[in-house]
Amino acid sequence: MITGGHASPAIAVIDRLKALYPQHSIVFVGRKFNNGQESSESFEYQEIQKRKITFINLKAGRITRLLSLRTYVHILLVPLGFLQAVRILLHEQPDIILTFGGYLGLPIAVVGYMLGIPIYTHEQTIHPGSANRLISNIAQKVFVSFAESQTFFPAHKVVVTGNPVRKSIFETRTSKLIIDKSLPCIYVTGGSLGSHAINTLVGKIIPQLVQKYTVFHQTGNISEFDDFHRFQKLRDTLPNELRSRYILTTHFSDIDIGYVYSAADIVVSRSGANTWFELVFLQKPALFIPLPWAAYNEQRKHAELLASQGAAEIFEQSGNSDDLLELINRMIDNKDAYEAAYQNISKMYQSDAADQIIEHIFAQ
Numbered sequence: 543m544i545t546g547g548h549a550s551p552a553i554a555v556i557d558r559l560k561a562l563y564p565q566h567s568i569v570f571v572g573r574k575f576n577n578g579q580e581s582s583e584s585f586e587y588q589e590i591q592k593r594k595i596t597f598i599n600l601k602a603g604r605i606t607r608l609l610s611l612r613t614y615v616h617i618l619l620v621p622l623g624f625l626q627a628v629r630i631l632l633h634e635q636p637d638i639i640l641t642f643g644g645y646l647g648l649p650i651a652v653v654g655y656m657l658g659i660p661i662y663t664h665e666q667t668i669h670p671g672s673a674n675r676l677i678s679n680i681a682q683k684v685f686v687s688f689a690e691s692q693t694f695f696p697a698h699k700v701v702v703t704g705n706p707v708r709k710s711i712f713e714t715r716t717s718k719l720i721i722d723k724s725l726p727c728i729y730v731t732g733g734s735l736g737s738h739a740i741n742t743l744v745g746k747i748i749p750q751l752v753q754k755y756t757v758f759h760q761t762g763n764i765s766e767f768d769d770f771h772r773f774q775k776l777r778d779t780l781p782n783e784l785r786s787r788y789i790l791t792t793h794f795s796d797i798d799i800g801y802v803y804s805a806a807d808i809v810v811s812r813s814g815a816n817t818w819f820e821l822v823f824l825q826k827p828a829l830f831i832p833l834p835w836a837a838y839n840e841q842r843k844h845a846e847l848l849a850s851q852g853a854a855e856i857f858e859q860s861g862n863s864d865d866l867l868e869l870i871n872r873m874i875d876n877k878d879a880y881e882a883a884y885q886n887i888s889k890m891y892q893s894d895a896a897d898q899i900i901e902h903i904f905a906q
Contacts, residue, residue: 543636543654545571545600547644547673548666549586549734550816551895554706555640556593558896567596569634571650574599576735582763585734585793592796598630602645627653638903642666643674655680662903666705666815668847669838670694682906685899687815703899704892705819710796712824717801719789721756726874729758729806733814734793736762739859740831741769744810746863748776751870752787758802763792808873808880813845821848822891827873827880828854852883 544552549572556568574587574597590597602623627649639654640662641647651661663677664685678684678695686692687705721727728751732740741761744751751757761769770792777788794802803809803824811817813830821828830845848854855873857866873880892898 543569543571543631543634543639543650544642545639545650546642546647546664548642548664548816549584549589550708551664551666551706552640552642553586553589553593554708555896555899556590556595557709558706558900560593562897562900569596569598569636571598571600571630572646573601576764582765588793589796598634600626600630600646600650602626602649623649624653631657631659638662640664640899640903641677643671643677645673648673648677651677651680660906662899664703664706664899665691665695667691667837667840668815668843669840671837683902685895685902687819687895701898701902702892703902704895705815706896706899707816707819707823707893708796708799710799711803711820713800714804717798719798719801719805721789721805722787723805725756725787726754726807726877727756727758727805728808728810728870728874729760729802730810731760731794731812731817732762733812733817734762736760736764736769736792737812737831737833738762738764738767738769740810740812741767741773743831743859743861743863743866745773745776747867748773748788749780749784750867752780752784754871755874756787756789756805758789758794758806759791760794761790761792807877808870810870813841815840815844818844818848819891821854822884822888823893825853825881825884825888827877829857829869829873830854831857831859834859848887851887853880853887 570590572586573584576582576584631653638660641651642664655661661681662683663674663681665674666687668688668690670691675694683701684695684699685701685703689702692700730744761773773790777785777790808827808829810829813832832841832845845856849856
């Protein structure tokens with residue numbers, strides 16, 4: 543059973559498990575919808591469905607530092623999540639639980655431990671959240687992406703594996719996307735959910751960007767903001783010769799993501815661990831717009847790691863779109879310098895994280 547809040551590394555491990563151990567069955571426990579207030583399907587649900595793996599929806603609550611009406615709703619959902627976990631585990635009876643942390647992973651891990659099921663967990667970020675620190679106390683092994691996060695966990699349990707990344711980011715042959723490669727290319731993404739703040743910043747300068755560049759824009763599909771349809775209308779206002787330079791989608795599928803990354807000269811994105819590791823392995827210059835309220839300021843810490851080495855720039859979410867345009871232009875003009883900065887960075891992080899995790903689990 544695989545569960546937790548970080549879907550991309552979980553999916554990377556699932557793909558390797560299917561390749562290495564096709565005789566084993568896999569069950570995924572996660573969130574079917576992006577949040578409890580809407581019906582747009584989550585990235586993990588869509589990807590797990592494509593792989594024809596059993597998906598079980600879990601409604602769990604979390605305790606946040608920001609007080610709002612939604613906070614109290616989440617508090618009420620905490621016991622419900624544990625009750626659901628009991629039902630799910632008694633029905634599925636997994637031999638092993640691998641969790642990727644977060645409030646979704648906690649009830650499954652705790653109930654699984656009480657039922658005598660071996661627990662393994664992976665910590666994606668440089669500064670672990672409280673859920674994974676709690677899970678580490680009952681886990682057999684704790685796999686971490688960053689060596690810097692070892693100090694948060696019991697030393698005898700920690701294995702530094704790096705972060706599993708999806709193999710599709712390296713594959714370009716299956717995509718049917720075709721762009722004019724004589725122009726520089728920018729990939730804008732807010733992660734699997736998208737980022738309304740990044741969309742708003744970039745949206746104001748799309749007409750200027752497509753004058754000089756091809757733009758891949760992943761908006762996400764949060765219905766509260768309806769960014770995708772808003773940008774569809776923007777694209778329709780562009781002259782015909784520029785419209786083809788603006789490739790817009792809610793999510794780029796595994797079929798297309800490798801092509802998008804290979805074509806991109808720079809990537810404008812949040813600085814979550816998934817995107818961070820993908821950029822490191824692909825050696826892509828990054829323009830990071832960190833999530834200001836990320837837990838323990840983890841996104842800024844990720845961004846500063848690459849910026850301090852000369853491979854990335856940091857732009858504030860509260861900044862001005864014209865200043866963002868100026869920075870994008872400057873980075874495109876100096877792309878070679880950012881790429882060169884990756885030569886030593888990539889050697890510091892392991893690219894076989896999924897294989898290492900699987901090997902340690904089956905060695906027990």
